[in-house]
Amino acid sequence: MSVQFKILIGILFTVATIVALVIYGINEDNRMKAYQTNFAGRSIQAGAEYYESYCATCHGEKGEGIVGKGPPLNRKDLLDLKATPHLKAINWNGTAADFIRNTIAAGRPQFSKYYADENYPQHMPTWSQDYGGPLRPDQVEALVSYILNWAPGEFEPLVAIVTPTPGPAPTPIPPEEILKAVPFPVPPSDAILAEGKTVYTKNCLACHGANRDGNGPGAVGSVKPPRNFTDCTVMQGIDLIRHHDSVVNGIPANGMPAWGKKLSNEEVWKVIMYEREPCKLFTP
Amino acid sequence: MGLFNRKVKTKPVNETPKTDGNGHGTDGHAGDAEPTNGGNGAELFEVKTSLSLSERLGAAARERAPHAIKELIPWIDKARSGPAGRAEFIDKTKESAWQQADNTVRAVSAGMGLADTRAFFRGDPPVEKPNPRYKVHVNAFFAHLRPKYYEKSSTKFSHTFGLGYLSFYMFVLETITGVILMVFYTPSDRRAYEDIVEIMSTIPYGQLMRDLHRVGAELMVLIVVLHMTRVFLTGSFKPPARGFTWLTGIVLLILTFALSFSGYLLPWDQLAYWAVTIGTSMAKSVPPKEIVGYFSNLIMRGGDTINQNGLLRFYLMHVFALPAITLILISVHYYRVARSHGISLPAAEEESPDPNVRKAAKERVDYLPELFTRELLWAAVVTFLVTAYSAWIFHAPLQEHSNPLHTPLHTTAPWYFLWIQGLLKDAFVLPALRAVDQSMIAMANALGANMPPGSTIIVPFYDSPAWQGVIIPTMIIPALFLGVPYINEFWEKFWGSKPSRQLLKHRKGTVIVAILSTIFMLVIWYQGTPFYGVAAPPAVEVGQTFLPEEGVLPPVPLVPDDWGPIRQLGYANLPDGEYDLAQYATPRESYTEFERVLAGMQQEILKRGAIWNSGDKTHGLPNPRGTFTVEQWQQNGLKRLDFHIQWDKMTPSDTGEYHRVIYLHEDANYK
Incomplete structure (x- = not known):
């Protein structure tokens, strides 16, 4: 091969590489978006698996809630960002996702005032490793994306939600x-x-x-x-x-x-x- | 010095400007001579006034002009004098411009002038003497590392396949892409996986960089191994000259493995975590394992298992320590090749009885420009191929986040360590020792001893992971590789045979050794794959075939991940329902893709039943049957897939059923 021929072919391949990079770059925005949706989907899948092993015992296998153990999670007031009265009630300024993440990670050291009437005597434990729980941060994140993937009010909750009305304590009945x-x-x-x-x-x-x-x-x-x-x-x-x-x-x-x-x-x-x-x- | 010259030159010019005027007369520009030509007073006055305005200003400007312009003035004068002067002026201009350009090119190219550079790119012989291209080898740093010329036959493609050059190319590619990836990566167990996701999803060309890095890494291992194989087969390792070079090559091979392996952990997904856990678990067995094994494991992993400490250690090894050592070793290795012995000639030509052949083989081929342009051409071609392959064919895998609590089924070490994993499964030594034990016990019992049939004699002394994972591999490396040049030399001296590099003519033993060891390596490599001797329960195996767990490396490099047929069907092609697989026993033409997969499941299940009926109780299942359930789990595109296999209970504690459950989201793409 003559030197000139080698140079020619070399230049052709260099140009081909540049063209390939440009063609690749044209689609880069779409590819990144597709990867984001793909990853979000996989995160929900992973969340579903973690939910099955950690959450379903109390909140029901489809998040419908178990009376006396854990409230339903697919409720409109929890998932619908526009209707979050309970977040307003506790002066929560973050998003619903933040709220769910915090609740999973740090648990509920106090009973929710919002659910005061609904008889959930068990505390939500802390789940994140940061607070002594078993879950890694990515697992908490996956759970959040799984919970948020419920359509608000997707299932009929087992328990009717009653707005709390403070009243006088019930007087005990004599035996x-x-x-x-x-x-x-x-x-x-x-x-x-x-x-x-x-x-x-x-x-x-x-x-x-x-x-x-x-x-x-x-x-x-x-x-x-x-x-x-x-x-x-x-x-x-x-x-x-x-x-x-x-x-x-x-x-x-x-x-x-x-x-x-x-x-x-x-x-x-x-x-x-x-x-x-x-x-x-x-x-x- | 130049400044000094200028001063010396300018002085006489200032004193007598006319000394450097050769063709002054006709133009009448000489200011000093003018007044003497004057006639009457009026004329004199007029002339004097005109002089005072333009000529005197001009003269003053000439006097005070910088040296370079002063030098130009006579030439401009000449150009104004007429066509001949103009031609001379143009010639002078061309000459000095050429001189300037030539000097610049000489400076940039470190020795070659303009004419030579032109000849260089045209492939012509050098114009000047002595050869200015050799001057480049003296003056330029990177060129000085390269030999001035090669022996013609050593540059034949079919002799070396350019593998050494390609190894170095891959090292450079890895360095460039690696530095770019480093910008976006944090070696923390909380950030690492997230950062890789960011690289893939929000950084333009991020995925391409990662793919290039992965492709380059796998190719580097492959090419280094091929390079060594070539050197072995062409006998280019032979002492005295090349023995040491071979040894540095061995170290570079190990460094290449280490570089690739340390990079495996960094994505921090299931693949990364468990491949490296398996790889490092070998260190635990280094005898005596209570001391050396314990501490080498502790130092490598930074704890009992791999965690934040281990990740940081692997990261620092990967981006700093190992590349630095590798660069030093590459320098030593290459310097030997370039300065000490050169690339070997093809043995048949070097040892040819015909002196003409020997002479022709040693003909000189200059590095500049012949081999230099060849190398650049290779770089351009390989860059294009690697880029296109990474952009459109192969994508570096990223599976779910690492989970130290869950070992994926069939997890393996990286492909180039599978042979060690194969040794760990121990198909040869332990069974042989057991057989020896049994026969010894039988003999002892025949002689009157009363040993129970299950007892052992030699086996307890043989600690399998230590021997198979550490001692034998580290013995293979010196025996197969490190010892090659010196064992070979000893062998030749021992038998008094003539040292020769011709493979088929004089090295028949080498051919046999090469073939046998290749077969041996392939066999133990195969034994390292999950296809050999894996003891997972049969129902789990069936589930794994169709819904594999995340975290399984493919046993060969540069092939896409296997997600199993069901994930590949995708969300849209999985209609809800409970499917009794027995109804899909006979495949029909009219089946949809989904039904074909169901039929495949049923066949796999029936196969397990047939295996049971044939008497294999470990791999078969009695009367197996299966159902596959697809359930819409969330309205927003999440389905739950349950592959349920049932069989007749084999033991009272056997559950008789197995569920393989996965969730599949609409957006998750496994194609």
Whole structure:
């Protein structure tokens, strides 16, 4: 090869490299955008995996919430950036993403005022390694993108959201009044038991289980195992008064929420009767 | 000196301006002579006034003009004198311009004048004598590193394939792209992965730089290995002259491995983390492992596992220590080649009985311009190929963030360390030792000893990871490589054979050794891949085939990641539903792509059933059946895929089922 020929070919290839770089550069903006969407998608996928292993036990496998364990996450007021009353209520100036990130990372050392009425006796633990939790920062970030990927109100939450209305503390009912308060004849009719079952399914099943054996999905990780209503030897030691007290005022130390505010007197009694049905302990 | 000359020259000019005027007469410019020609007073007066205005000013300007202009004045005068003077003026101008340009070119090219530079680029022989191109080799730094000329046959492409040059080219490419990447990278376990994502997604040409860096790294390892193979096969390692050069080459090979390997960790994804964890775990087994193994692991990883400390250490090794050492070693290696012994000639020509052939082989080929332009041509071609390959064909992988708590299934060391991983799986030594043990026990029992059949004698002395991962590889390196020149020399002296470099004629033993060791390396390399001897449960293997975990390196370099057929189908091609795979047992023509994948799953499952029926209880499954569920998990484009395999329980504790679950987002692109 003559020197001139080598120089010619060399120049041609140099020009070809420059042309290649220019052609590559023309598409660079689109490529970067495509990579960003691609990475965002993968981050959501990763978040879904972490959610399944860390969050689903309390917040439900699709974020619908578990009564008494964790509030629903796909709710409109949490995810919709335009409607974030709870963020305004606590003077939060950041975005919803920041709020979710902070909550996951640092947990909830105090119960949320916003959810005060909703009976979530368990604290949100700290999850980020920065606060002694198990998750790396990138995992927290992936969880945020997964949670924000829910369409606001995508699923029907299990719990109706009630705006808090501060009122007078409920006065405790004296024990002798309690039996008088049973609003229906004892032992209850089948219709009443059926209504009790409806209330139970909606509010108690998560922890006490469909078979009333204290083995619901929410039982995992609770402070003390929920009461097993089919265990008649134990149930015999629990009279109506104690049972009523547990339902209305809860047993905070054990993780049992207080239902007095949420359920009406009639509903409380119906569910008590339904719970006592396996052992037929209807009278005191 | 120049300043001094100027002063000396200007003095006489100031005193007698007319001395340097050769053709003054006709123009009547000589100011001093004018008054003497004067007639009556009026004329004199007039002339004097005109003189005082223009001529005297002119004379004053001439007197005070800088030297360079003063020198020009007579030439301008000459140009104004007529056509002949003008021609002379133009010639003078051309000559001095040429002189100026020539001087400049001589300064820039460090020796070559203008005419020679022209001849240089035209490929003509040098114009001046002595050859000014040799002057360049003396005066210019980079040219002085290169030999003035090569022996003709040593420059044949088919002799060297330019592999040494290409190795260095890759080193330069890595340095340039590496420095650019360094700008955007922070060696912190919290920032590193994020920074790589930034490089890929927000920095123009960032991905290209990363791809070039990766392609260059893989090619560098490949080319260095090929370079050594070539040197081995052409016998260009032979002492006395080239033995030391070969040794520096060995060190450079190890440095190349180390450079590439230390860079593997920096993206901080699952691939990076586990490839390096596996690579460094070998250091743990260096005997005695309670001392040397413990400390070498601690020093390399900066802790029991790789964390922030380890990342910083690998980073500093990668960007500073190793490149610096490599540069020094390259200098030593190249200086030997350039100054001490040159590139070897093809053995057949060097050892030819025909003196003409020997003479022709040693004919001189000047580096400038012949080989210089050849090198630039190579650089241009390779740059284009590497750029195009990185821009449109290969993209450096980036998988999910590293997770120290989750080891991906089938994770491996980088491809060039797979042979060590293959040794660790130990297909030869431990089974052999077990067999020896068994026969010894059988013999002892026959002689009356009462040893239980499971007992061992030699095996406990053989600590497998230490031997297989450390001792044998470090013995292979000196034996196969370091020892090559000197063992070879000893061998020739021992047998009294004539030292020769001709492979097929006089080095038949070398050919056999080369073939055997290549086969051996390929076998243990293959044993290092996940295709050999991996003990994952069969259902997990089936799941891995279709929905592989992130963090698995391909066993060969420069091929794209394998994401499995389902991810490649993509979100849009996965219709919701629960699919009983038994219904896809017979593939049909009418199947969609998705259904074809389902049929593939069913075939894989049936294969496991057939393996069980044939009696292989470790790789087979009794009566296996599968379902594949696609569920819309979030309205905003997220699906949950569940590959559920069930089989009859093999043991009471066996769950009899396996779920491989992944989530797939609409925007995630695996094509």
